Amino acid sequence: MATAPDETGDAFTERQQAVLDAVLALMVEEGGDVTMTMVARRASCSKESLYKWFGDRDGLLTATVRWQASKVRAGNYDRQRLDVLALRDSLTRFAANWLGVISSPTSIALNRFAIAQAGARGSNLGAIMLANGRFAIGERIKPVLEAGRDAGLIGFDDSETAFRSFLGLVGRDVQIRLLLGDRLTLSPAEIERDAARATDQFLALYGTGTAGPVSH
Amino acid sequence: MATAPDETGDAFTERQQAVLDAVLALMVEEGGDVTMTMVARRASCSKESLYKWFGDRDGLLTATVRWQASKVRAGNYDRQRLDVLALRDSLTRFAANWLGVISSPTSIALNRFAIAQAGARGSNLGAIMLANGRFAIGERIKPVLEAGRDAGLIGFDDSETAFRSFLGLVGRDVQIRLLLGDRLTLSPAEIERDAARATDQFLALYGTGTAGPVSH
């Protein structure tokens, strides 16, 4: 994954950010079929300005993806007091936040677009999405897992592998179903319940406490 | 989900099936940007015939998705002798098969196309993919799970919920990463190992045997 999550090209004018927000809104509403004329009309700017600011259509859409990615920097899951309750709390909060993100209309629209682009050669939008979504999240959660291991609360060989299992328990088939257009509404209550269930299952699999550890 | 997995519109001439296979090959190679001219050239047929057989571009692509879906009918996981070994074997074989499907170039290309289409209004390709993939698989695995429950090997309230957890443990983040263009090669050995690990974890979570059952 080349694109680091840090190099967010968010050096944009307010005017330009408004344009990018217009693109995001159009993507959610129109579903990928976003023309330059539509963007210009929606953002009340001229096409000439669009090309001046973003180069070409691909530049505009890439900037939109980066812009949205720079806005998603979600909460940090501190690993201070490290009893099993704190660990469970951090993981549950992460899981709920993650479920909220992947089920949001903006995330769905943007992932749809990045996936459609990923087929064509010479596209890096998918890499940007992965770097700022899946992998950035992993780099923030893995320290929590490792701290839990250092405290003897959970056990695993590879934090990446453990994190991937956790991701699977949290996300299950939610994202692919939403991307394929399945009507699947996740209420905040359901998100909280699913996050707690996934965390319980993860701790049951990897915990060293009451429930015995399981080979992995 | 409207489209039942049975109503496969596979009433196609061999010539037409060859055309659809050409579309599939083009989708894998070119990544979604499949023009009618390319299909006609690749399939050595005239564009006039394409329009005569499939109506329009959307009809051709819809037929392609249905055609591929009708070919994926994978193995059935018999639930005869129901000791824990047989259950584990059935689940592992399903998991390996599923991982092989979702990591295949054809599946990736087709899901990319269906996801891109799912944004536009009035598209049902996503529903077709879900009906013939995710939900058809579920209808074949849930009886296995329920038989395991009847035999006292595993415990759960809702087979759908248990199946979704299993899906999560098997697929983890594989599908979304592949769809977004991540280089992620799953060798047959890795698939077998991941399938076994996911099955072990699932049985650890839901099993009533040696490992204690876990609330879900």
Add this chain to the structure above:
DNA sequence: TATTTTCCGTACCGTACGTTACGGTTCTCC
């Protein structure tokens, strides 16, 4: 107020592609 820069709105151009039309060829059926 005069000048320069930025930018909006719109008209315009070139191309790609979906769709249709047509001449020539092969296959089918009698």
Add this chain to the structure above:
DNA sequence: GGAGAACCGTAACGTACGGTACGGAAAATA
């Protein structure tokens, strides 16, 4: 073998859209 249908290859048409050009307004600078 001959009539008709099906079909291939290609050319042509219309439209949509990415990209550019231009006139005028607004804002900035002096």
